Amino acid sequence: MTRWLTDDEQRAWRAFATATRLLTDRLDRDLLAAADMPSTYYELLVLLSEAPERTLRMSELANWTNSKPSRISHAINKLEQKGWVRREPCADDRRGWLAVLTDDGLATLQAAAPPHVASVREHLIDLLTPEQVGHLEDISRVLLGHLGAEPGSPSPPR
Amino acid sequence: MTRWLTDDEQRAWRAFATATRLLTDRLDRDLLAAADMPSTYYELLVLLSEAPERTLRMSELANWTNSKPSRISHAINKLEQKGWVRREPCADDRRGWLAVLTDDGLATLQAAAPPHVASVREHLIDLLTPEQVGHLEDISRVLLGHLGAEPGSPSPPR
Numbered sequence: 617m618t619r620w621l622t623d624d625e626q627r628a629w630r631a632f633a634t635a636t637r638l639l640t641d642r643l644d645r646d647l648l649a650a651a652d653m654p655s656t657y658y659e660l661l662v663l664l665s666e667a668p669e670r671t672l673r674m675s676e677l678a679n680w681t682n683s684k685p686s687r688i689s690h691a692i693n694k695l696e697q698k699g700w701v702r703r704e705p706c707a708d709d710r711r712g713w714l715a716v717l718t719d720d721g722l723a724t725l726q727a728a729a730p731p732h733v734a735s736v737r738e739h740l741i742d743l744l745t746p747e748q749v750g751h752l753e754d755i756s757r758v759l760l761g762h763l764g765a766e767p768g769s770p771s772p773p774r
Numbered sequence: 775m776t777r778w779l780t781d782d783e784q785r786a787w788r789a790f791a792t793a794t795r796l797l798t799d800r801l802d803r804d805l806l807a808a809a810d811m812p813s814t815y816y817e818l819l820v821l822l823s824e825a826p827e828r829t830l831r832m833s834e835l836a837n838w839t840n841s842k843p844s845r846i847s848h849a850i851n852k853l854e855q856k857g858w859v860r861r862e863p864c865a866d867d868r869r870g871w872l873a874v875l876t877d878d879g880l881a882t883l884q885a886a887a888p889p890h891v892a893s894v895r896e897h898l899i900d901l902l903t904p905e906q907v908g909h910l911e912d913i914s915r916v917l918l919g920h921l922g923a924e925p926g927s928p929s930p931p932r
Contacts, residue, residue, distance in 0.1 A: 618888040628907045631914035636794045638921040730776040751909040756789035763796040
């Protein structure tokens with residue numbers, strides 16, 4: 617038997633589904649307007665900027681973003697064309713490749729960060745009370761524990 | 775001056791951003807596996823099923839899903855090819871078109887709903903306490919108020 621959602625659950629689920637889609641769309645549009653890059657690129661630049669020696673294996677980037685290797689490879693190609701990332705062969709693994717954030721890439725990220733943070737504040741954080749920010753984190757951690765990922769922490773393990 | 779996120783805000787934002795992406799990916803995959811349709815189609819079928827006479831203007835569907843008219847038109851074409859929706863000219867507006875959910879479309883939705891609800895329960899609702907479900911709704915409503923949309927309510931105005 618299907619356990620249908622109760623009225624409370626249904627209202628919460630619909631509000632959440634719509635709110636997250638609108639928020640994602642809005643943040644993507646803002647980032648594109650302010651920094652001319654999709655949020656997937658921004659996320660990759662952030663991960664690289666926080667990694668030791670600004671370097672991560674391609675496979676780590678795929679894991680950390682929960683993406684298929686082919687999708688990461690495609691995105692890194694684009695970032696390489698822009699001069700923001702360069703690829704290097706992995707010294708201890710003949711088949712592996714590293715992605716390294718270039719100085720240009722870091723400067724681009726540093727220029728993109730202030731408008732992006734302003735956008736996250738305007739459309740999410742500053743709308744909530746500190747208590748609600750705490751609730752949001754608690755709820756998100758429950759989901760992450762279940763869906764099997766750690767949120768991008770400052771320094772991904774290498 | 776950029777007001778960077780505090781540590782608390784940063785943790786909440788990153789956890790939320792990752793959790794919502796993983797959740798969306800997971801629900802999309804489940805729906806595709808169980809009902810062979812992307813979540814955008816499911817959402818359109820739900821909206822039509824809840825509208826009076828299972829009918830909405832194309833422009834209403836675009837508004838209600840916060841989508842560009844061209845995107846809705848494309849999706850409705852696909853649903854029409856599957857026999858789930860049919861298009862009718864709008865009696866009181868020569869340039870307007872209506873989308874009508876067919877009996878086949880309704881049957882398809884009714885078959886897709888149980889596994890979809892099970893998936894929403896498994897990966898979101900059943901992980902949370904009733905209090906957390908309430909928090910999630912409160913937070914989502916704050917965002918919706920700001921981003922300017924009502925969540926899909928049972929009967930969109932016509």
